[in-house]
Amino acid sequence: MNLPAPPLVRLEEISKSFGRVRANSDITLDIRAGKIKALLGENGAGKSTLMSILAGRLQPDAGKILVEGEATRFPSAREAIQAGIGMVYQHFMLVDAMTVTENVFLGQEGGFWLRPRKMARRVSELARRYGLDIDPFARVSELSMGEKQRVEILKLLLRQSRVLIFDEPTAVLTLTETEQLFEAMKQMAGQGKAIVFISHKLPEVMSVADDIAILRNGAVVDTLEAGAVTSRADLARRMVGREVVLQVDKGTSEIGPHVLTVRGLETGALQGIDLEVRQGEILGVVGVAGNGQKPLVQTICGLTPPGRGEVEILNRPWKDFFARYPSDDTLSYIPEERISLATCPGLNLVDNFLLTTRSDFSRGPWLMGKRARGRARELIRDFNVQPSNVDALARHLSGGNLQKMVLGREFFRNPKLIVAEQPTQGLDIAATEEVWRHLLEARKRAGILLVTGDLAEALALSDRIAVMFGGRIMDVFPASDTRKVDRIGLMMAGITA
Amino acid sequence: MTWEILISLLAATVQSGTPILYATLGEIFTERSGILNLGVEGIMLVGALAGFLGAKFTGSPILGFVLGGVFGLGLAGLHGLVCIGFNGNQVVSGLALTILGTGLANYLGTPFIGQSAPGFSPMPAPILSRIPILGEIFFHHDLLIYLSYLIPPLMWLFFRYTRWGLGLRAAGEHPEAAAAAGLNIYRFRWAGVLTGGFLAGLGGAYLSLAYTHLWTSGLTAGRGWIAVALVIFAFWHPLRAVLGAYLFGGVMAFQFRLQALGADLPSSLLLMLPYGLTIIVLVLSSWRGRGDQAPAFLGINVEPSE
Numbered sequence: 010m011n012l013p014a015p016p017l018v019r020l021e022e023i024s025k026s027f028g029r030v031r032a033n034s035d036i037t038l039d040i041r042a043g044k045i046k047a048l049l050g051e052n053g054a055g056k057s058t059l060m061s062i063l064a065g066r067l068q069p070d071a072g073k074i075l076v077e078g079e080a081t082r083f084p085s086a087r088e089a090i091q092a093g094i095g096m097v098y099q100h101f102m103l104v105d106a107m108t109v110t111e112n113v114f115l116g117q118e119g120g121f122w123l124r125p126r127k128m129a130r131r132v133s134e135l136a137r138r139y140g141l142d143i144d145p146f147a148r149v150s151e152l153s154m155g156e157k158q159r160v161e162i163l164k165l166l167l168r169q170s171r172v173l174i175f176d177e178p179t180a181v182l183t184l185t186e187t188e189q190l191f192e193a194m195k196q197m198a199g200q201g202k203a204i205v206f207i208s209h210k211l212p213e214v215m216s217v218a219d220d221i222a223i224l225r226n227g228a229v230v231d232t233l234e235a236g237a238v239t240s241r242a243d244l245a246r247r248m249v250g251r252e253v254v255l256q257v258d259k260g261t262s263e264i265g266p267h268v269l270t271v272r273g274l275e276t277g278a279l280q281g282i283d284l285e286v287r288q289g290e291i292l293g294v295v296g297v298a299g300n301g302q303k304p305l306v307q308t309i310c311g312l313t314p315p316g317r318g319e320v321e322i323l324n325r326p327w328k329d330f331f332a333r334y335p336s337d338d339t340l341s342y343i344p345e346e347r348i349s350l351a352t353c354p355g356l357n358l359v360d361n362f363l364l365t366t367r368s369d370f371s372r373g374p375w376l377m378g379k380r381a382r383g384r385a386r387e388l389i390r391d392f393n394v395q396p397s398n399v400d401a402l403a404r405h406l407s408g409g410n411l412q413k414m415v416l417g418r419e420f421f422r423n424p425k426l427i428v429a430e431q432p433t434q435g436l437d438i439a440a441t442e443e444v445w446r447h448l449l450e451a452r453k454r455a456g457i458l459l460v461t462g463d464l465a466e467a468l469a470l471s472d473r474i475a476v477m478f479g480g481r482i483m484d485v486f487p488a489s490d491t492r493k494v495d496r497i498g499l500m501m502a503g504i505t506a
Numbered sequence: 507m508t509w510e511i512l513i514s515l516l517a518a519t520v521q522s523g524t525p526i527l528y529a530t531l532g533e534i535f536t537e538r539s540g541i542l543n544l545g546v547e548g549i550m551l552v553g554a555l556a557g558f559l560g561a562k563f564t565g566s567p568i569l570g571f572v573l574g575g576v577f578g579l580g581l582a583g584l585h586g587l588v589c590i591g592f593n594g595n596q597v598v599s600g601l602a603l604t605i606l607g608t609g610l611a612n613y614l615g616t617p618f619i620g621q622s623a624p625g626f627s628p629m630p631a632p633i634l635s636r637i638p639i640l641g642e643i644f645f646h647h648d649l650l651i652y653l654s655y656l657i658p659p660l661m662w663l664f665f666r667y668t669r670w671g672l673g674l675r676a677a678g679e680h681p682e683a684a685a686a687a688g689l690n691i692y693r694f695r696w697a698g699v700l701t702g703g704f705l706a707g708l709g710g711a712y713l714s715l716a717y718t719h720l721w722t723s724g725l726t727a728g729r730g731w732i733a734v735a736l737v738i739f740a741f742w743h744p745l746r747a748v749l750g751a752y753l754f755g756g757v758m759a760f761q762f763r764l765q766a767l768g769a770d771l772p773s774s775l776l777l778m779l780p781y782g783l784t785i786i787v788l789v790l791s792s793w794r795g796r797g798d799q800a801p802a803f804l805g806i807n808v809e810p811s812e
Contacts, residue, residue: 124667
């Protein structure tokens, strides 16, 4: 008879507070080599804090970290990395101006000289072995979110980390990419690495985890083996502490006139895009990240001019429309980057509200502060934004609450065309449900272009679906066309029906 | 006849461009690490005085030159202390450094105005100086100019092909990512500030030891500011800095010749040429839309994480 091996890493009674908020209280957790451990919990449950402590980015107020039975302290990320603990952050830690290879090798021990070609070969090898498709010479600034994440993973792979922590890794991935990631995670676990998978997506946790620890309000409320999970509903109940049903009733809505027409649009990354959106419908654009979704959105929203082809917004040519961009009753953009593009992190919610909505709240050069405050307060209440305090700074809001605040702001302008980019990325179940409800509500008055990497989301909300691959639209079809819906995966890989 | 004038003009271009080249390279090195140092003018002036006095009292121009660099490094260390040590505002600290350095050098240098010190004289490089035309332009100079030829390619190699260069650039582009990768960004930023100060000090010492051979007040005459502007012109690239420095050196040499020839233009107008060119160059380089090549975290302090 043999004794069970000591866990590779053991967190013992870890506590951490931020001001009066207790992010972690007395958490004890074992992480074992060769296993995939899922940390399941809603936003704000304390998952990321706990793992930042393990990765040396935060210091616990109390508690111990034991690596192979020995008490260890990680004053900074460097010590954690040396102990073989690496993390793929939700917000990527990449240097945009550098190449993939340079980023992967940043901070690696080694000689004084760099050997770019040899290093690139090393990156390609690793990438191939784990099925992570990447160009080692590409600049990070040109990569999609999915590709950036692969760079983060490659960084850990190169470091031979023994514990790999993934913080909500699938939030930015498409279905195919997610499958590839899980495959890679299983391979790494198979080679004796310990994987920690932070998530709030039940099906993913159920499909990939060996052990599951459920966090709620900063404490571990349950630990169980994946085999012991009876159903998704059971897991959801343990996580949320109440029943949840994630389903939306799409209903029907009146189809109106065209609000967006794109004909033969060509830019560097786009190769002849044709699509149209009418009032009262949601057109879901799906595809693997980096297949032209970003340039398409940027052109439609006026950030980059169209190269060749025509873009008509509310029946006005692109140039004409953006030359005199009327702020109300027209176009709203809900960008993927909530914190840098949609809001100013250092401004309070009133000022952020006024960022895109000024016309009703100014007289001459003066802003009408009181009126704006009043309106912002109503919006925050209507859209259930927490904390419900208009003086809170944008950067202090969680992702879900910030997104609701952005939706509230944009919908207040009564847009006729809404471009929503990954609107529920990184949000928990409750917030996702709310965002979906708001989008469906807005559909009654507007046409919505929904760009998403989450196929489930596209299917739940869209009236029609467009699949993008390699800067082209592979096909556009009604979401009710089950035969085509079944082929979406193939189309996303560039295979025509 | 005109051919000879042209060659001597180009040779003078190299000479008057060299102090600016040293300072520009120094500032590129500093800015790549994410620290903006607007104190170059002050550092150069202090370096010039330190170099001059060092050579005067030790009798060794080489010692004087090194001393110029060391004093530059020391003054830059003050900037590092304020910005890296205490998270002070980089713009304010840099401006204060210029005021401090200028005042200090003028005050301490007053007794020596008009005096000379042993300096560097031209010594044609063996073999290379016999290359037609190019030899005459580039290899009939003093030792310090030959030294300055080596720095841009070395710096380029450092940035591109060494681990430390990668770390230094990362500290300027995305310090948080560098820290997450386990690098000590403060160390890289210190290295950037100190090396940059050392090079700017050398540039100043070149002025007093090889360019004029004597001390006057206000010796640098705004060259430090031109260097700061040239960093933008060079898009933070050490090889492009050569082009910029010689362009300005050329304009300076040209206006001297023009004055010497007794051109029918007010001399004050001619003296303005290099500074006017600075403005034009800055406008042009931002106009081409490449101003975004600046290190993303240039001028932004990194707060130590909790």
